[in-house]
Amino acid sequence: MAVHDRTSLRIRGIGIALALAATLAACGDDDGAPDDTEARIVTVYTGRHYGIEPVFDQFTAQTGIEVRFTTGSDPELRARLTAEGANTPADLVMTADAANIELAAQAGLLAPVDSERLDGAIPEELRSADGTWFSLSRRIRTIMYSTERVAEPPTSYAQLGDPRWKGALCLRPSTHPYTQSLVAALLNSVGETETLAIVESWVANDPLYINSDTDILKAVAAGDCDVALTNSYYLGRLQNEDPEFPVAIEWPDQDAFGAHVNVSAAGVTANAPHPAEAIELLEWLATTGQSTFSNANFEYPADPSVAPADLLVAFGEFTSDLASVRRLGALNAAAVDLLSKAAYE
């Protein structure tokens, strides 16, 4: 009896970790392996997670290709894609920021796509030179001001550093890619010395940092600040709910380099299990799906020939800084350093 106990218990002792490992492996059998012998499928890793479901549904209805997707933050999804390597289930990567898609391309995670449909629909400035990524919508990071308290809004990014906005400026923290890409665009347009001076003048105005464009606009409306920087579509969303929302857009630097353009972009992964379907989805998003993709979120379509949402007509025409878009990824590290140096929070 004692001998029997001793043996069986010791085996149990050794085996607990192994048994656990086996259980985990057994769980793995049920998941992960897509059964794609019959249905056509495309898998998307997307850092853009608002308004994508209706777009994908429409694509599935028109093409019969099922879309599987997972959402997350751009850098974390990129880390996952890097780790997975050749085993990745991802066919398409979609980001909410130009720098993040370019960083994925620089890391060798994206494969070049040679497509006349894509090249025809998307302007050259809005796709990478080697065809690894294509913009699908434009979002303008612009000056927002209170229509109730500001008669003469600033007309350039630099003017936000004017002392008259001391304590009245709202900005998004430097952790956010939108802030980083704006500074990268300034670096591209006016160089390091001037960009540092601009950012330092913002910081000297003791800005209120809010990590949400929606909350920034609400803070402007509520009187917590008078001027701010946010993406254009956030005002579109708020004015769609309340046409009287007391905030307006001033397009900056119209006589110079123009308003900063950021993009939602996508690229086919280097190890895509379903590259044909991925290209089909990408082409569809750049053409048939352009209007749904951009307009549902009040963004400007990447294809300038596609009409933006009606609400955006009231925002007016503007000059935008298309020249910087492809450089935002390369300048990201410099932008982060500069923000740090300027003590931007």
Place this chain on the structure above:
Amino acid sequence: MAVSRRLDRAPGWLAILVVVVVAAAPVAVVAWSLVDPSGGVWADLWATRLPGMITDTVTLLVTVLVGTLLLGTALAWVVTVHRFPGRRLIGWLLVTPLAIPGYVAGFVWLDTLSGPLGARGVRSIWVCAAAMVLTLYPYVYLFARAAFREQSADTLAAARSLGCSAPAAFWRVALPLARPALAAGGALVAMEVLTDVGTVRLFNVSTVADGVLRVWFGTGNRDAASELAVVLIGTAVALIALERGLRGRGRFTQGSATRRVGTQRSTPVATAGVMASCIAVLVVAVAVPVARLVGWAFEARRTGQTVSVAGDLAHHVVNTLRIAGIATVVCVVLGTALAVLVHHRGRVATVFGRVAALGYAVPGPVVAVGAVIALAAVDRRGLLPGGSLLVGSLAGLVYALAVRFFAVSYQGVEAGLLRVPGAAVASSRTLGARPWRVALRVELPMVRGALLAGPALVAIDTVKELPITLLLRPFGVDTLSVWVWQATSESLWVQAAVPSLAMVVVGMVAVGALLYALERGAEVVS
């Protein structure tokens, strides 16, 4: 004889090694850069953000620790010694803030207080600390209450008979006796504060944990982030050591109390004061957040925002329960097994145990990325049948969650085992029982308190967890926390209300289970 004894113990050591390697892999991957420290990165960090990060981290940590220790201990004491109407119910309800995730409490308070304090005033380290105290004090409360309940009434009576006033008896006898429990509760609070990245960002508090992600994800400079992560792990290790120190060498054994500390009849004024304080805490910590969430949930229903991209409420609840359930079982089995293996094996084994439990001292996103890297390395070997992959599988997700949270059950069982009287073990061995039989038949039954409390704490943590679930969940499997993130990352509080409430309800069920375990005579140990 000595050799054969050593051989006897070899399989145990092997099992410990396997568990430690598997559990520590994600953290090890991240800490790897320590091998190649880059001086330039340190210099840059020191010149720019690091001093501010350290100041913020220390300020937040100290404030939240002081706040939770004061609130948790005071509540536990009055609930233990005062008799007042609804005492049992209030005693239970005081634990429920544990079910409210910090980031949910954070956005509720951010929105609620932006009116009176203004958008600028509300984004302060003090409001952040207050929100954290209100969700984290139950850790201290639970441990302190268990400690006070355990104390023998005779001890306090003796103190009183020796001339102590009632307050003096508390300060000089009850409180020092509860010190190990307070240290354990405080250690959990400290871990939560040090690894938080959701709540602090809402309030613009830039802690070291936030800095790890800022540097890592901001610049792609993984060396810098890893070095910051090492700072963070070092701090956590120091805190654990401090907790051990505070717990002290002394074993407090009290004459096994046939008379536990009983409730006393108090003056009507004192009773009213005690009740009012408890209810005030409940209103601020539970009623206000829940009321705001319910209000938003009705608005969500009115405006048709009660489903997410992945499905309806049932889909998210089922996935949340399934993932939390499996992860909890794995954490408890793994934690208990490791604690038993490590026990009686000396200092080296204890250190191994600490290493395996490091996942709890690291921010979730770091574990998430570390786990992806570790699992993907296994996937590349193609060891699994049928081309199955661990990354993106339920197994992979459960693994990463276990890495993060199994320390909660491990530390509970480990500390419990230390309190098993050596005589009980020795007599069993003398009677011929093998170590494993002693563990299963004598030691584990004696620490059933920790065994029962562990799963509830792990389940609550898993339900609230976000970054690991977000990065590692299988396709189409969204949990409540993922839904909350989808909404709150766009500041859509109304959309976040339904899943947040559901999460609170699920958490409260787990809290109920925890309290049931405690009422049945189990005790929280850590």
